[in-house]
Amino acid sequence: MDLQRAWKKLETERLEQPLYIPLSGHPRKLHSRHPAIKMKNGLYISLAFTVAFLAVFVLLFFRYDPWLIKFFTGLMVGVYIFFGVYNFITLNRLNEQLKMAFAGSLKDSLVRIHSIIHQSIRYQERVALFIYPLSAIAGFLMGVGEHDNFEQNIQQPKMLMVLAVAIVIATPLCYWMARWMYKITYDKYLDQLKALIRDMEVEG
Amino acid sequence: MTEKNFLELIQQNRGILYKVIRLYVNHPEDEADLLQEIQLQAWKSFPRFQGDSKFSTWLYRVSLNTVLTFKRRPALVKPEENLEQLGGVHEPHHRSDESEALYQAIRELSEVDRMIITLHLDGYDNPEIADISGLTKNNVGVKLHRIKEVLTRRLKDN
Numbered sequence: 001m002d003l004q005r006a007w008k009k010l011e012t013e014r015l016e017q018p019l020y021i022p023l024s025g026h027p028r029k030l031h032s033r034h035p036a037i038k039m040k041n042g043l044y045i046s047l048a049f050t051v052a053f054l055a056v057f058v059l060l061f062f063r064y065d066p067w068l069i070k071f072f073t074g075l076m077v078g079v080y081i082f083f084g085v086y087n088f089i090t091l092n093r094l095n096e097q098l099k100m101a102f103a104g105s106l107k108d109s110l111v112r113i114h115s116i117i118h119q120s121i122r123y124q125e126r127v128a129l130f131i132y133p134l135s136a137i138a139g140f141l142m143g144v145g146e147h148d149n150f151e152q153n154i155q156q157p158k159m160l161m162v163l164a165v166a167i168v169i170a171t172p173l174c175y176w177m178a179r180w181m182y183k184i185t186y187d188k189y190l191d192q193l194k195a196l197i198r199d200m201e202v203e204g
Numbered sequence: 205m206t207e208k209n210f211l212e213l214i215q216q217n218r219g220i221l222y223k224v225i226r227l228y229v230n231h232p233e234d235e236a237d238l239l240q241e242i243q244l245q246a247w248k249s250f251p252r253f254q255g256d257s258k259f260s261t262w263l264y265r266v267s268l269n270t271v272l273t274f275k276r277r278p279a280l281v282k283p284e285e286n287l288e289q290l291g292g293v294h295e296p297h298h299r300s301d302e303s304e305a306l307y308q309a310i311r312e313l314s315e316v317d318r319m320i321i322t323l324h325l326d327g328y329d330n331p332e333i334a335d336i337s338g339l340t341k342n343n344v345g346v347k348l349h350r351i352k353e354v355l356t357r358r359l360k361d362n
Contacts, residue, residue, distance in 0.1 A: 003306070003355060007325040010303035015226050016219035021236045023218055025211065027247035030240050035275045102269045103249040103262070106319065107338025109269040189275045196272060199316045203343050 035189060036101065036113045039120040040094050046127070047087045053135075054080040060142060066150045072138040079130055090123050107200045114193045121182045128178035133171040140166055210250055214243060217260050224267040227310065227318055230279035238271055245270045261328075265336050268319055309358040313351065320344060321351045 024030055032038070057080060061073040094116050101112045140163060144153050153159055214221075221242050229235050246266045253262055310318055316337075323333045330348070334341045 003352065003359075004325065006302045006306040006359075009300055010306050011219070011223065013300065013303050014307060015223040017222065018218075019222055019225065019235055019239060021239055023214060023221075024240060024243050027207065027210065027243050030244040030247075032241060032244055033237050034241055034245070034270070034273070036273070099252070101273075102245040102266050103252060104265075104269070105336060105338030106265075106269055106272060109273055113273040193273065196315060199314060200337065200339055203340075203346065 035186070036094075036098060036116045039117055040091065040098060043087060043091050043094065043120060043123070046124070047084065047091065050080055050084045050087055054084060057138070060138075064142065064145050066141075066145055066154075068154060069138075069141045069145045069150070072134070072141050076134055076138050079134055083127060083131060086126075087123065090119060094119065107197065110193055110197050110200070114190060114197065117186060117190060117193075121186060124182065125175065125178050128174045129171065132174035133167060136166050136170045137163065207247075210247060213259050214246065214263075217263050220260060220263050221267055223322070224264070224271050227322060228271045228315065229276065231277035234274075234276050238274060238276075241274060242267045242270045261332070261336070264323070264326075268336070272315060272319075305359055305362040306355070309355050309362075312358070313354070317347065317351050317354075320347050321355065324348055 054077065057073050057076040061070060061077060064070060064073065097112045097116055101109050101116070104112075141154070144150060144159065147153060154163075221239060224242070225235055225238050229238055246263060249266055253259070310321060313321065319337060320333060320339075323336060328336070330341050330344045333339070333344045333348075337344070339347070
């Protein structure tokens with residue numbers, strides 16, 4: 001069978017026949033479902049939350065007098081500033097990579113998209129490791145601070161135990177939850193990208 | 205160039221979009237998503253299209269990159285089974301045995317091999333395929349030789 005002749009037939013009879021869905025007349029209005037774009041949008045949302053929570057923690061820092069609450073809310077302000085800047089830098093880097101991701105060579109595109117997803121997941125895991133547990137602790141202390149005799153209450157063994165549990169359990173739990181969530185959502189997809197990259201690296 | 209120019213070029217070259225989707229998508233729901241996604245990524249990348257290559261070559265590149273990096277759903281049925289039975293795929297009827305056999309044989313190739321043979325059969329030479337894929341020219345030549353052997357064998361068996 002002549003491959004070229006069969007291909008021409010295949011194009012006419014099947015491949016180039018219109019799909020049941022029409023082409024869009026308004027590309028500006030389309031929304032992306034690409035994982036890398038979703039990840040980037042997720043980072044924008046994350047940045048918005050970081051700024052909002054930073055403002056809240058700044059207000060809380062001035063609202064409570066006990067030094068322990070001031071220490072943790074101050075720590076949270078520092079952590080949110082750090083992650084806000086980190087988020088912004090990551091976003092800029094991803095935007096630069098995304099600009100070139102679809103119009104370059106396929107191998108380059110696969111490597112870029114893999115890297116974008118990988119970087120975003122790593123960022124979110126770090127957020128889970130630092131922000132969630134510290135937020136839980138700060139929230140807990142503010143809850144205690146709402147009652148009278150904060151200094152006395154916080155020194156009670158029961159309270160210290162709750163605080164310790166929050167630190168010891170919440171930190172690995174938040175981190176593990178984030179890892180698990182990304183594992184079930186993206187692991188298989190990242191493996192497919194890796195397999196494609198490997199396939200392209202094999203000579204012959 | 206304006207949105208109108210872009211849309212005209214997409215209309216003229218829509219066969220490329222249909223072709224790439226038909227060769228790589230395994231699930232009817234992905235067809236609509238990918239048709240949109242390719243148009244969107246092409247639109248976003250369009251300002252950087254310098255005209256160094258033909259628009260069709262550039263669109264082929266964007267389409268392949270988008271489809272192969274998209275999170276696609278697994279196949280509902282094996283490629284050799286009839287997707288039309290699922291009701292979601294509109295496929296033209298009256299295909300010749302020759303083109304049907306070639307379609308099944310190409311669909312059974314790996315995704316990278318599928319890209320190489322598609323570009324080759326569409327008239328791209330080895331340096332162009334190397335440029336679109338990111339493979340070395342030598343590797344394209346070696347792979348192409350092997351793919352042709354596989355396809356010829358499969359078509360003979362059919």
